[in-house]
Structure formats: C-alpha cells, structure tokens
Amino acid sequence: MAKKVKSSNKSKLSALVVDDDGVCRTVHCAFLRRHGFETSSVESGRQAVDLIRSGQKFDIIFMDIIMPEMNGVQATRALRAMGVKSMIVGIDCDLDYINEDFMQAGMDRVYEKPMTSEIAISVHQALLNNNIV
Amino acid sequence: MDRNQMQLKIACLRKSFFDEGFLDEQFIQLEDLQDDVNPNFVEEIVGSFYGDSVRLLRNLELSLEKRPFDFCKLENYMHLFKSSSSSIGAIKVKRECTRFQDYCKAGNAEGCISSYQQVKQEHAILRRKLETYFKLARQAA
Numbered sequence: 001m002a003k004k005v006k007s008s009n010k011s012k013l014s015a016l017v018v019d020d021d022g023v024c025r026t027v028h029c030a031f032l033r034r035h036g037f038e039t040s041s042v043e044s045g046r047q048a049v050d051l052i053r054s055g056q057k058f059d060i061i062f063m064d065i066i067m068p069e070m071n072g073v074q075a076t077r078a079l080r081a082m083g084v085k086s087m088i089v090g091i092d093c094d095l096d097y098i099n100e101d102f103m104q105a106g107m108d109r110v111y112e113k114p115m116t117s118e119i120a121i122s123v124h125q126a127l128l129n130n131n132i133v
Numbered sequence: 134m135d136r137n138q139m140q141l142k143i144a145c146l147r148k149s150f151f152d153e154g155f156l157d158e159q160f161i162q163l164e165d166l167q168d169d170v171n172p173n174f175v176e177e178i179v180g181s182f183y184g185d186s187v188r189l190l191r192n193l194e195l196s197l198e199k200r201p202f203d204f205c206k207l208e209n210y211m212h213l214f215k216s217s218s219s220s221i222g223a224i225k226v227k228r229e230c231t232r233f234q235d236y237c238k239a240g241n242a243e244g245c246i247s248s249y250q251q252v253k254q255e256h257a258i259l260r261r262k263l264e265t266y267f268k269l270a271r272q273a274a
Binding site for chain 1 (some may be wrong): 159162165166171172178181182201209212213215216217219220221222227229234238
C-alpha cells in the first residue's frame with residue numbers, strides 16, 4: 001500500500017516514489033517535499049502499477065530501475081501501456097550497468113542516484129513548464 | 134569542556150568526514166533538509182541506513198558462504214547497499230560496493246570475498262565516526 005503524506009496545500013504537485021530500498025524512499029520523499037511535492041511511496045514496480053491501476057494519479061513518478069520481480073523499465077512499459085501520461089523519471093545508481101533503452105521504454109528522464117535538490121527543482125520546473133498541472 | 138570548545142570539536146569532526154573522503158556533498162544536501170519540523174533528519178536517516186544495512190550485510194554473508202557463488206544474487210544485494218550508501222553520501226562505502234560489483238561481473242570469487250571485507254570495514258569505520266559525531270552534537274544542543 002502506498003504511504004502517503006497528506007498536505008494541506010491542494011495545489012502541490014504529486015509524486016510517487018518507487019524504490020525497493022527504504023532509505024532511498026525516505027530520502028527521495030524528503031527532497032521532493034522540500035521542493036513542493038506531495039509524496040507517496042511504494043516498494044516495487046508491481047505495487048506502483050497496481051496503485052495506478054486502482055485509480056491513483058500522480059504528476060510524476062520517480063522510478064528506481066533495478067528492482068526484483070518487476071524492474072523500473074518493465075513497470076514503466078506497463079504504465080505507458082495503461083495510458084499513463086505522468087512524467088516518469090528513472091533514477092538508479094548503476095546506470096552504466098543497465099543495458100536498456102530507458103527512453104524507448106517510456107521514461108522522460110533518467111538520473112544517477114543520489115536524489116538531490118537540483119533534481120527535485122529541475123523536474124518541478126519541467127512539470128510547470130510543460131503545463132502538465 | 135565549555136560550549137565553544139565543544140562546538141569547535143564537532144565542527145572539526147564534521148570537516149574531517151569530507152577531508153578524509155568518508156562523506157561527500159550528498160551529506161550536506163541532507164543537512165540542508167533539516168528544519169524545525171525535522172531537526173534530526175540526518176541522524177534519523179543514518180540510523181535507518183545502519184539498521185537496514187545489518188540485514189543486507191547478513192544476506193551477503195550468507196550468500197558468500199554458499200558454493201558455487203550466485204554472482205547475480207550477490208550483485209543485487211550489493212546494488213541495494215550501494216543505493217542507500219549513495220543516498221546518505223557514504224562515498225567510501227559506495228566505492229567499495231562498486232568494486233564488489235565489478236568482481237561479481239568478472240565472476241571473481243576471491244575478489245568478491247576480499248572486497249566484501251572492505252565494504253564491511255568502511256561501513257564500520259563510518260558508523261563509529263558518525264555515532265561519535267551525533268553523540269557530541271546532542272550533548273552540545
């Protein structure tokens with residue numbers, strides 16, 4: 001089940017963090033909340049797909065790439081096949097080792113971990129510029 | 134030791150983390166996230182890292198006892214460890230994780246065993262340093 005942080009500011013952008021590591025989920029959510037996002041998090045690609053299939057919508061999905069069972073690329077393909085139009089940002093620490101075409105899978109951007117303020121600010125600005133919200 | 138001396142000691146200890154290459158800029162980014170709502174965020178996230186890493190290291194040790202090595206499983210365990218290490222700015226630990234992954238990719242069992250010991254050592258050294266740092270910071274607060 002997604003862990004959601006409620007915000008009293010309804011105009012905030014919504015972000016879903018998908019990562020099988022608890023420290024990463026906490027750190028990513030902290031950066032995103034600091035920079036204007038309301039955050040939810042799940043532990044796997046499968047949980048992300050199930051959550052969105054259940055009707056939850058997010059402005060942006062931060063997708064860890066190397067995960068067991070359903071990796072970030074597979075989850076992204078599944079979400080795009082479902083018609084999900086949210087920005088999907090891949091983020092992992094071993095990008096050089098991953099032999100996948102992230103953009104072809106449907107990711108909009110890919111970053112090397114760790115999550116930083118610069119990344120959070122950049123995607124926030126991109127969302128506003130794209131008039132997605 | 135008066136308050137000023139304590140503050141100076143804490144500042145010197147913190148500086149040594151960066152000068153000696155234990156932590157990188159990511160740690161400073163985490164410190165910048167601390168505010169009135171989350172005044173102890175860094176200590177809490179470091180605590181989570183060390184709590185989770187006990188389990189990860191145990192999984193790695195159990196896997197390293199099996200023959201033949203499942204290099205794919207070993208690499209995946211270390212990938213998780215590397216992810217969380219990078220998230221707290223533990224650059225030396227992260228570097229040793231990468232070395233271990235390279236040995237996995239090469240199918241080098243001896244290299245995996247020796248680099249795992251390096252990962253454990255760097256992890257333990259950083260833990261001791263951070264525990265001392267946070268203890269002093271709490272005393273000074």
